[in-house]
Amino acid sequence: MHDEALLVARLFLGIPFIVWGALKLRGGEAKLVPMLAALGLPDATFLAYLVGFCEFVGGVAVTVGYPVRTVGILLGLWCLLTGYAAHRSDINQLLAHVAMAGGFFLLAATGAGALALFGGAPTGWFAYLP
Template identity: 35%
Template sequence: MNNTAILAGRTGLSLIFILSGLSKISGFAATQGYMHSMGVPGALLPLVIALEVGGGLAVLAGLFTRWAALGLAVFSVASGLLFHLDLGDANQFNNLFKNVAMAGGFLLLAAQGAGDYSLDRLRQTRTSIGHANA
């Protein structure tokens, strides 16, 4: 049950970032304009896309999960503070705390690890077998 829950959690946490990153590619100019309007250099957009898609895929696959989860946790809080800090607006308030909640999920994943259904576990198993045969 635990490994299945971890896989389901990784899937849920990762999909929002994968889909968001891919949508930024198709709406590149509009996203850059929005970033600029919020005081964030639009030149950072390729890095944002790489983090969202790459980090999301890493978490989904369970590859370098602890590091990817930490990176996405920091990104979630930073983007929440940069883009959703208007606490007088109920929608922005909710979006900020959704980001905080996602960061919490990523921190739990970083602490727990990817579980058995992951490339991290496969890598660990192969490394253990390699050392046993040496």
Template identity: 35%
Template sequence: MSNNVITLIARILLSFMFIFAGFGKLTDPASTAGMIAGAGLPASTALTYLAGLFELATGLAVLVGFQVRIVGWLLAVFCVFTGVVFHLSPVNVPDFPAAANGWINALNFVNFMKNVTLAGAYIMLATNGAGAYSLDARRGAYATA
């Protein structure tokens, strides 16, 4: 299998999370707005919609291979930021048993590690470009690193 086919498959897989997460935030913002408010950030509903638009737009850009070098860096920064702000600190849900809070914290740390790992994948995408099967290639903007 050629590197361009593998890059296309990788782009498809890397796009799904942000397309679906962005769509979810735009259609049902309540849980994300609560998480943002819980982190102490202001204007949680507005930030939820901004995050949803960002995730949907960047996910679609990765999927079709448009401006992937720029979008890859943006998503890498986004993954590290959201990992640190929302998944690194301990969670304590009032009235939950200690074991349940421990389980939630373990899952939260897994999400932190997922974000850091995805940042690495997006840096690799930003560095290597979208590949031959992309809008970048059709526009003449594709070049290997």
């Protein structure tokens, strides 16, 4: 039951990031560019596509369960950063980002479980990756 629960948690955390990343890569970056430019960041269009790519790849990594510890920490920090930078004036959105961060940090602490790519324990060259 433990491994099945981890699989469900990975799906609930990973699939939204896959969708959000794909939407940004397919033209949704137009909504993100003005916000990034308003923050004073250089080349906002490139950064918007980079955000979409990172969200997509991170979501896929969480969903398949490898490297879930590294990606869990990175996406948890990402949720805290974006929650503060973009949603600090909306307490509901900020708390939603904090909750997602907690889920990612918990996933990083527990690991992917046996129902993951490589069964949660990679071998060969992949064993050296975090």
